[in-house]
Amino acid sequence: MKVRHNKGGGDEKVELQMTPMIDIVFQLLVFFIMTFKIVSQEGDFNIKMPLAAPAAGAPDDLQLPPMKVRLRADADGMLAGMSLNDTGVPTMKDLRIRIIGFVGDDRGPGSIQETAEVELDCDYGLRYEHVIQAITAVSGDIDGAGNVVKLVEKIKFAPPRQPAGG
Amino acid sequence: MRVAKKTSEGILEGDLTPMIDMTFQLIAFFMVLINFSQAEQNEEIQLPDSQLAKPPDGPLEFPITIHLTTEGMAIIGAQKVPIAALSPFLVKEKQVLASQGKGANEATIIIRAHRDAQTGHVQELIQKCQENDFEKFALRAKEDVGNN
Incomplete structure (x- = not known):
């Protein structure tokens, strides 16, 4: 076989x-x-919130009544006051402590943590970020290791209030 | 003045390899981090912060995203409508679900409300969805990485 050689000598770059x-x-x-x-x-x-339907059958005795968290707003929509079951709570941290005290260490199927329910009753003009703060406070906590400890998982809203002056 | 004469006719070649290395690394970095999934996002909406707002483990099965502005306007798809005028859009979503053999109660309404929106508007939005048989809601928040 004939091999063609490079004419340039092979030194070209x-x-x-x-x-x-x-x-x-x-x-x-x-x-x-x-x-x-x-x-x-x-x-x-x-949040699971079906439209209120007429109760079918007898109410469940095991079901705890919902804890009522009331959030009041000032004229600017900022959080003016807060209460849990009609008892004043100064801060979101205190709200979480109260919820932890209620739920305790009981976990698992049928536990208080699983069955407990929180009902948020908010002023119409309240800024939504305060609602999320309250939901954060009642739904969980972060432990020292950075893990989320679940508190109340059932959260619902009370019927909406009328706007101030409306 | 004495000018030095150029003695060589050769082409001065810079070594491009480090620059190309760096450039490709930068491209790889941006390609990995780029996020095209902005379908659920809206520039008008600033979500509230929450320490517990962690991304879900898996995608929701039938998500319907509704944005809520500070003025109480709902944004569904590309349409900005008052909450009271949301029903036709929800009915359309129900029809889409029905065509897949699913009911409205199986879908999840993702509410992306602005942090300064009025809570009453959020509740009105939830009520409007309830009237159309939707019952699962997800209130969306932004992960708060601060220590507060």
């Missing part, structure tokens, strides 16, 4: 054209930098 590749690479880089957006994690608080 083959040069790659880098310019188009660098062009594209920089365009990609600019695209990713421009579209980059740091998005914080989001999570949900689940």
Whole structure:
């Protein structure tokens, strides 16, 4: 077989054209930098609220009455006061302590933690962030190791109140 | 003045390898972190913070996202409507669910309300969904990484 030899003697350096590749690479880089957006994690608080239906049969004796959390708003919609079962609670931290005291360490099927229910009764004009703060306070706690300790899982809203002056 | 004469005709070649290495690393970094899933997001809405707002373990089966602005306007899909005018959209969602053999009670309404929205508006939104047989709701919040 005849092998064709390189006429140049083999010492020629083959040069790659880098310019188009660098062009594209920089365009990609600019695209990713421009579209980059740091998005914080989001999570949900689940609420099951079927439309109130006429009770079928006798009420369940084992079902505890819901703990009523009342959130009052000032004229600006900021949290003006809070109570749990008509007893004043100064802060969200105190609300959580009261809920922990109620639920205790009882966990598992049929436990107080599983059956307990919280009903949120909020002023119409209250800013939603305070509602989420209250839901956070009643639904769980973060222990020293950073783990979430679940408290009350059943949360519902009381019927909406009328807007102030409405 | 004495000018030094150029003695060589050769082309001066810079070493491009480190720059290309760095550039590719940057591209890889941005590609990994880029998030295109902004279908559920809305720039008008600033979610409230919560320490317990952790991403769910798995995706919801039939999620319907409704945004709620500070003015009490609901945004469903690309439509911005008053809460009172939400029913036709919910009926449409129910029809979509029915075509898949599912009921409204199996869907989850994800409420993405602005942190400064009035609670009364959120409750009105929930009521409107209840009237259309939806009963599962997820109140969305942003993860608070602070220590408060």
